[in-house]
Amino acid sequence: MSSVLANVLPVFILILVGWLAAKSGLLKAETGDALGEFVFKIAVPMLIFRTLATAHFEGVSPFRLWSAYFIGVAITWTAGHLVARHIFKRDAKIAVIAGMSGSFANNVFIGLPLVSHIVGQDGLVAISILLAIHLPIMMIAGTILMESASAKVDGTAARSVGAVLKQVGSNLARNPLVIALIAGLIFNLSGLTMNAPIGMVVDQIAASASPAALVSIGMALTRYPIKGDLGLSSSVTVLKLLLMPAAVFAASWALNLPRDWAAALVLTSSVPTGINAWLIAQRFRSGQSLAASVISITTAFGVASVSFWAWVLT
Structure with missing residues (x-):
């Protein structure tokens, strides 16, 4: 267990470094925003491009991988929704945010660095394949469910599924x-190779993705205070850090995924909640404090949950 903790701790120490830098005023909030923008628009895209451009996909099908992960998402999202509605007696909009907060892992800023550090190249391939559909599915599902919930709670007219798909599709088309x-996939299928100077530049930018992503998410956490709905927030935290990786673990075993792929999926499913849950809450003006609290609480306890699942996978 000590060796597992030694592999996991650096990830969360870098998050703490970012949080302390922002909280103490050593770095301004604008610096964190700029760093996050660099990570999202340049560093992580370069890492994903390099990973897929050089990956070997012979005989590999993504459907079992996607199925294993989204079975876990569906189970956890449903559990979060039911807990909010029937145990804590919240309305349909809060229930959607609870389900999304419990199942939307921070795969980009924390999952990718963690899997890179613990699993390695094959794990990065698995996460890159997952990311191909993760954001579209989660944002489409979250938006459609919130549109429907808003119609019930507020009496507003819900947009059609086609309108939602058009908006999300337009956003994704510009997503780095x-x-x-x-x-990356086109480059891989083309059979081309990068010459030494270009390859070195790509490698150096890709190498900056992990530390920069972790420091930037730490700085961003200062904006998500823990307040209100602590009972529900704590319950959703348990679902996120325990139920979701357990469900992904079971699904990966049932679908007989390769060991590295299963490890990558379980680890990334065990990481803290991503900020997209808060973005949906903010857009629909409901559940902001719940989403913010879950992000902060899952990050605070993330080192324990990730270490546990990394130990289980060894």
Whole structure:
């Protein structure tokens, strides 16, 4: 267990470094925003591009991988929704945010660095394949469910599924991660290779993704205080850190995924909640404190949950 903790701790220490730098005023909030933008638009896309451009996909099907992960998402999202509605007696909008907060892992800023550090190249391939559909599915599902919940709670007219898909599709078409995924796959299938100078530049930018992502998410955490709905927030935290990775673990075993792929999925499912849950809450003006609290609490306890699942996988 000590060796597992030694592998996991650096990830969360870098998050703590970012949090302390922002909280103490050593670095301004604008610096964190700029760093996060660099990570999202340049560093992580370059890492994804390099991973997929050089990956070997012979005989590999992504459908079992996607199925294993989203079985875990569906189970956890449903559990979060039911807990909010029937145990804590919250309305349908809060229930959607509870389900999303419990099942939307921070795969980009924490999952990728963690898997890179613990699993390695094969794990990065698995996460890159997952990211090809993770954001579209989660944002489409979250938006459609919140539109429906808003219609019930507020009496507003829900947009059609087609309108939601059009909006999300337009956003994704400009998303740097999606562009990097497509570019990496095209480059891989083309049979081209990068010459030494270009390859060195790509490698250096990709290498900056992990530390920069972790420091930037730490700085961003200062904006998500723990307040209100602590009972529900704590319950959703348990679902996120324990139920979701357990469900992904069971699904990966049942679908007989390769060991490295299963490890990558379980580890990334055990990481703290991503900020997209808060973005959905903010957009629909409901559940902001719940989403913010879950992000902060899952990050605070993330080192324990990730270490536990890394130990289980050894």
